[in-house]
Amino acid sequence: MSSRPAQRIQDWRTASEPPKNLPETIEALLKRPGAIADHLRADPRITRRLMMCAALALLVSGIASATFSGGAQLFLVPIKVTLGAFFCAVLCMPSLHVLSSLFGARVELRETWGALWMGISLMAILMVSFAPIAWVFGQATSSIHVMGTIQGVLLILSTFIGLRVTRAAMERAGGSAASVRLWGLLFVVVLLQMSTSLRPLVGPYEGELLSGKLFFIEHWAS
Amino acid sequence: MLFSSDALSPQGDWTRALREDRDLARSAKSMLVTILFFGGLYGASLGIWRGPLQACFAAIKLPLFLAGTALLSAISIAALSMALGARLSLRQSLVMTLWPLTSAALILGSISPVFTFFAYSVTPPPGPGATPEQLAEAMFVGTRLLSVHIVAIAAAGMAGTLLLRTNLRRLLRNRQLAFRVLFISLGVQLLAGSQLSWLMRPFLGKPDQPVSFFRGDAFRSGFVQEIHQMIADDAGLAGVAISLGVVALIALILVWFAPDQVNLNVEGTQLQIRSENLPVREVPLSWIISVRKYDCQVTVQIRDPQSVNVEELLCVTDTAKEAHELIELIERPVEAPYRRQAAKRSI
Numbered sequence: 001m002s003s004r005p006a007q008r009i010q011d012w013r014t015a016s017e018p019p020k021n022l023p024e025t026i027e028a029l030l031k032r033p034g035a036i037a038d039h040l041r042a043d044p045r046i047t048r049r050l051m052m053c054a055a056l057a058l059l060v061s062g063i064a065s066a067t068f069s070g071g072a073q074l075f076l077v078p079i080k081v082t083l084g085a086f087f088c089a090v091l092c093m094p095s096l097h098v099l100s101s102l103f104g105a106r107v108e109l110r111e112t113w114g115a116l117w118m119g120i121s122l123m124a125i126l127m128v129s130f131a132p133i134a135w136v137f138g139q140a141t142s143s144i145h146v147m148g149t150i151q152g153v154l155l156i157l158s159t160f161i162g163l164r165v166t167r168a169a170m171e172r173a174g175g176s177a178a179s180v181r182l183w184g185l186l187f188v189v190v191l192l193q194m195s196t197s198l199r200p201l202v203g204p205y206e207g208e209l210l211s212g213k214l215f216f217i218e219h220w221a222s
Numbered sequence: 223m224l225f226s227s228d229a230l231s232p233q234g235d236w237t238r239a240l241r242e243d244r245d246l247a248r249s250a251k252s253m254l255v256t257i258l259f260f261g262g263l264y265g266a267s268l269g270i271w272r273g274p275l276q277a278c279f280a281a282i283k284l285p286l287f288l289a290g291t292a293l294l295s296a297i298s299i300a301a302l303s304m305a306l307g308a309r310l311s312l313r314q315s316l317v318m319t320l321w322p323l324t325s326a327a328l329i330l331g332s333i334s335p336v337f338t339f340f341a342y343s344v345t346p347p348p349g350p351g352a353t354p355e356q357l358a359e360a361m362f363v364g365t366r367l368l369s370v371h372i373v374a375i376a377a378a379g380m381a382g383t384l385l386l387r388t389n390l391r392r393l394l395r396n397r398q399l400a401f402r403v404l405f406i407s408l409g410v411q412l413l414a415g416s417q418l419s420w421l422m423r424p425f426l427g428k429p430d431q432p433v434s435f436f437r438g439d440a441f442r443s444g445f446v447q448e449i450h451q452m453i454a455d456d457a458g459l460a461g462v463a464i465s466l467g468v469v470a471l472i473a474l475i476l477v478w479f480a481p482d483q484v485n486l487n488v489e490g491t492q493l494q495i496r497s498e499n500l501p502v503r504e505v506p507l508s509w510i511i512s513v514r515k516y517d518c519q520v521t522v523q524i525r526d527p528q529s530v531n532v533e534e535l536l537c538v539t540d541t542a543k544e545a546h547e548l549i550e551l552i553e554r555p556v557e558a559p560y561r562r563q564a565a566k567r568s569i
Contacts, residue, residue, distance in 0.1 A: 090335070091335045091336050091339055092335075094332040094333075094335060095329070095332040095333045097332070098328050098332035102325060102329070102381070102385060103385075179381075186336065190339070193340060194339075213342075213343055213344055213345050213346070214344070215340075215343070215345075
């Protein structure tokens with residue numbers, strides 16, 4: 001066995017000091033996620049802080065994304081993005097808990113909920129960090145399709161990186177990485193459908209809050 | 223109800239009950255309750271696209287379909303397992319039949335919120351007096367939804383089978399025998415389940431037909447013909463769904479056919495076999511029917527005289543010299559011409 005995974009586990013084990021406030025939670029999420037995973041069962045405030053961190057980051061990334069269209073979208077997009085992510089978490093939590101438990105994780109529901117929010121928070125933070133790049137692209141094009149594609153790619157990239165901490169937290173509880181990876185695909189599909197259901201997110205506001213029902217594959221194909 | 227996933231996990235209560243052949247009646251009862259609850263949830267998400275009444279019908283029918291499949295196939299699986307040499311009690315066989323279906327019901331139930339969201343996110347079926355174009359569009363959406371559900375059910379079934387695999391290997395202590403029992407179990411359940419699902423349709427409900435509990439023409443045609451028709455009508459997603467199922471099955475078979483990697487040691491006239499996650503076991507050296515060596519790999523075939531099943535063990539040593547020493551240890555205590563011949567040929 002190579003030494004790299006063992007080193008990673010060691011890092012996680014030694015990182016046991018819990019974060020005490022929101023800035024510390026953000027820092028711990030980026031630098032030593034083990035410190036958060038260690039205390040999810042004992043301290044429910046950590047999960048609440050993670051949810052708050054995700055909400056703030058999603059609002060900021062929503063505003064940054066809405067600068068492309070401007071107008072009412074500056075108000076609507078952040079709210080839609082934040083509520084959409086919360087709804088995705090509610091929809092996908094049961095499957096994460098069941099799949100992880102079936103494949104060996106010894107976790108309580110609140111730990112699963114916390115591990116899920118670790119992933120979503122990191123995803124949201126990454127979306128904020130990508131906002132300047134998206135903004136630069138937004139200044140260079142007026143095409144909704146181009147901007148939509150860039151935002152979609154950044155969203156998927158952030159999600160996959162973000163869900164790595166969810167996977168690591170479940171692995172730490174004895175779960176199998178494969179089951180969480182499989183669940184990650186489901187989460188991405190739900191996220192893409194949510195972005196389709198909540199459209200327009202990139203284009204201008206046309207008087208309707210939502211643009212009707214459409215399957216995400218048809219939307220992206222068109 | 224999410225406790226069931228803990229019970230089904232490799233360290234769970236049901237796993238222990240199955241392995242130790244105790245409290246199986248209670249486990250079976252809990253499994254049936256789990257199938258009814260989670261199967262019902264998934265059934266509702268399956269039928270909700272067509273409307274609330276279809277959701278109710280599907281919520282009743284889907285658990286009945288899962289439990290019916292288990293009951294229909296249990297006796298056949300028990301008899302076939304025993305015929306293959308698996309020393310399982312009838313109760314163990316019954317629980318073993320319920321196992322993958324319970325896991326599948328749990329997984330499907332847990333993703334039912336996602337499917338309900340999808341059902342509300344796509345174009346709904348039109349009401350009475352719809353134009354042929356509207357009906358055609360609804361049929362198109364319905365076929366795609368059905369394909370997605372087929373993939374989900376196949377994936378959940380595969381996951382359930384993988385979980386059962388771990389238990390069977392521990393229970394039977396013979397990888398090849400466990401594979402045969404699992405393969406038979408899957409085949410019988412697929413046979414019973416596919417036809418039962420055909421008889422109990424509609425689950426999703428076609429938009430051009432009225433909502434009903436059972437179809438009037440349930441006993442006409444069959445599941446295989448319907449799949450064939452789906453591929454003929456729409457080679458896209460239905461074909462992908464079936465291909466994915468076939469690929470998953472092949473992958474599973476390939477994983478299973480890889481020989482068991484173990485550590486081997488000779489203690490007197492016994493061969494000690496140490497395998498990951500399994501207790502150490504000893505078999506008489508006289509059970510060995512062949513030994514093969516290739517570089518650092520030693521492959522040993524053993525056969526229990528009371529059974530016709532042959533088990534293949536793979537031991538990988540650090541050096542070729544260690545592999546040679548292991549073969550010498552195996553060969554030394556019992557002089558059996560057929561084994562010496564096999565060893566000579568392979569070395």
